[in-house]
Amino acid sequence: MNADAIRDKVAIVGMGCCKFGENWDKSPEDMIVEAAFEAYEDAGIDRPQEQIEAVFCGAVYPSKGTAEVADALKLFGKPVSMTQNYCATGTDALRFGVFSIACGLYDTVLVVGFDKPKDRGVSGPSAVTTGVRGLPMTPAGWFSLCAARYFETYGAGREDLAKIAVKNHHNGTLAPKSMLKKEITVDDVLKAPIISWPFGLYDCCAQSDGAAVAVLTKRELAKKFRDDYVLFKAVTIALGPNPQADPSFDFLRWKPTVYAAQDAYKQAGITNPSKELDLAQVHDCFTLTELLTYEDLGLAEKGSAKDHIANGTFELTGELPVNTDGGLKTFGHPTGATGVRMLYENYKQLQNKAGARQVKNASLALSHNLGGAPQACGITIVGLP
Amino acid sequence: MVGIRSQGAYVPMNRLSLSAISGGGRKAGSAGGERAIAYFDEDAVTMAVAASTNCLEGFDRRIVDGVLFASTSYPYKEKQAASVVAKALDLRRDVVTADFADSVRCGTNALRSAIDAVKAGSARNVLIVATDCRPTAPRSALEKSFGDGAAAFLVSDTDVAATIEHHHVIADEIIDVWRTESDRFVRSWEDRFVVEHGYTHNTIEAIKGLLAKSGLAAKDFAKAVLYSPDGRSFAAVARAIGLDAKTQVQDPMFGRLGNTGAAFAPMLLAAALEEAKPGSKLLLANYGDGAEASVVQVTDAATALRNKRGIAWHMQRRTEFADYDKFLNFRNLQVSDVDRRGGQGVSATVHFRDRNEDISFHGHKCRRCGTEQFPLQRVCFKCFARDDFDEVRLSDRIGKVMSFTFDFFAGSPDPPLVVTTAEVEGGARVYVQMTDVSPKEVKLDLPVEFTFRKIHEYGGTPNYFWKCTPAR
Structure with missing residues (x-):
């Protein structure tokens, strides 16, 4: 593999994101148009039909597919394709957009991540109904798989998870487009009804509707759009075995994150991630996912997450702020949009436009998604030129 | 020698035209023909009594030691049918009664159990009766392919008209055709799956096992009595076994009778025995949650079966019935009674x-x-x-x-x-x-x-x- 094939070749010159939430009064078309036109305006694009050469979409919940995006934005006569990769769907759509520019085929492309799960009339994800063993299923049940053994091995517990929820709720209050804007306490988290042990209500993220859009162009053209563009350092996807069946699974880490991090750091030339990265958006579908991700990404030694949580390492004012916009937990989690939304936050942070949640002197940021049982991880690393 | 000593059948008089089920005229793809329908006062039990009466005609009913009743459509979940049949036939009070159910293969399950009981010496004359009047959704494909009817055999150790020489059975777990306690109608998965992986695969496996056990080949059989879910699928089984579908397979009577469920293979066997030459061999194969196959050896006594009120007699006795609404009325149904279940559940x-x-x-x-x-x-x-x-x-x-x-x-x-x-x-x-x-x-x-x-x-x-x- 040529680890240098991506680094610094593709620039983000415009981004948009609609307000995430239970958008009962908005269609997918409404959300896509809001996010895309914000991105156009941000990039200074006024003739998208001429300036956008290809569109890469990501969505998980049943939608009309590529036509939903092409029809909404009237982007015809050009390639529009759609990818699906569990909760890493948005990141995978970005990945294909980056590839299409890095290989020299296109100058400027649009990446659209969106999902509208709240039109289904149920809370939580849809159930698999094809196989006998597919039910009952809850992602909370899957993602709690590591809890019992991790807690016993490293002496962590629900209180450590609760502090992550408190942090992300606080950060969400500072993000104008987030779904939930409510400060909570550790006590609130511990007293909430249990969904799937050790996860109470506040340990679980908010499923929501939403759309986020990125305008990517090749580095040589970036200056024509703006001075404060942001460059891709790495973008990758890694699959791991189903932890429910993997005979060598140790219940202390999610393998897909470990695999994807190795690749992403190699692409970006990072050798000491906890020191080199300035901030990260990580997949906090459940609080334990965020905790394990600190360690699986090498931001903390295996087993040390609870000490870092106690010391505030990953808080907005800490050494390495994580989920600065509130994360999936409070910003919301429209599956296909989430990876692109994370990039939106990193882009704004690197441009010093993150308002009350601004991280000082940020120049290198990571985003991370983990989906499936979990089996798929997507990572991007972006930085200033 | 243990085998079939007597037999009887019953087909209700009324025949509903298949085009009436389709909603009047001949729709594209709707076959002509008809199916037997139970009258408003008939059900699995009344048809069983009629077939059994025909079977026991000319016999002293006091010889009957046991009654085995086989059906998937007996109305009670708890309460035996065989005891009703025994009482209606005025059999001895110390008659052994048992019900066989839950699969359209239960008719031949009961036949085998009767033979085993007589062979073991625990009974000398056992009546088995297979009967079905299965509920189907109005205007459905199953409503067109099903029929109502019954067949009865007296299994005995004397004067037998046919013996069962060999037997091979396959048990299989598959959700192809089913009806739970809360289902109003028989349900089925996609027909090509049902036919290929349920019926055809299992039936061929059972027959091949039988041929290997018995040392017989397809050419040794005068007729094959094959259960078939429809008017076509038996041909694939016949082909795989090397039987000539035109001359060597008993007419399954689709378009005249319909698939009578638990009674179907027994009725086709009764039809074959009515026509069988003494000394010839029949191949009997039945399907349902697995399959089974037997060699039926016809004896000189078989000619006595021809005078019974059997299949041929009942197929002659028919009245055309064209009023579809009235037919639904017999079954307390309306055209709007479709299967309202949301999904089929697990694939x-x-x-x-x-x-x-x-x-x-x-x-x-x-x-x-x-x-x-x-x-x-x-x-x-x-x-x-x-x-x-x-x-x-x-x-x-x-x-x-x-x-x-x-x-x-x-x-x-x-x-x-x-x-x-x-x-x-x-x-x-x-x-x-x-x-x-x-x-x-x-x-x-x-x-x-x-x-x-x-x-x-x-x-x-x-x-x-x-x-x-x-x-x-």
């Missing part, structure tokens, strides 16, 4: 493919590296070898809890649902629910054993899988 084809792991709880052991894994894999988790596994049964091994959660959100009727990843002795990991346990008992490395349970009832059917429970 029957996925169930079919997964039955070794879901029902038999098999895992794979890699022949190269020895790693055990679940569910069944094509490529080894550890050494990546392709298709080089032995299936191993995990259900009777112990295991230990590697991880657990208490899921309050999973919709358990008794929350929380205890969900674990267990390591089965040998190394396979299984994601299973834990049952018969208090959350307080659950801890890492807890020894567990496995128990076969309902995992959920999605689609209104019980869906089975294994769960773990603390080792006792």
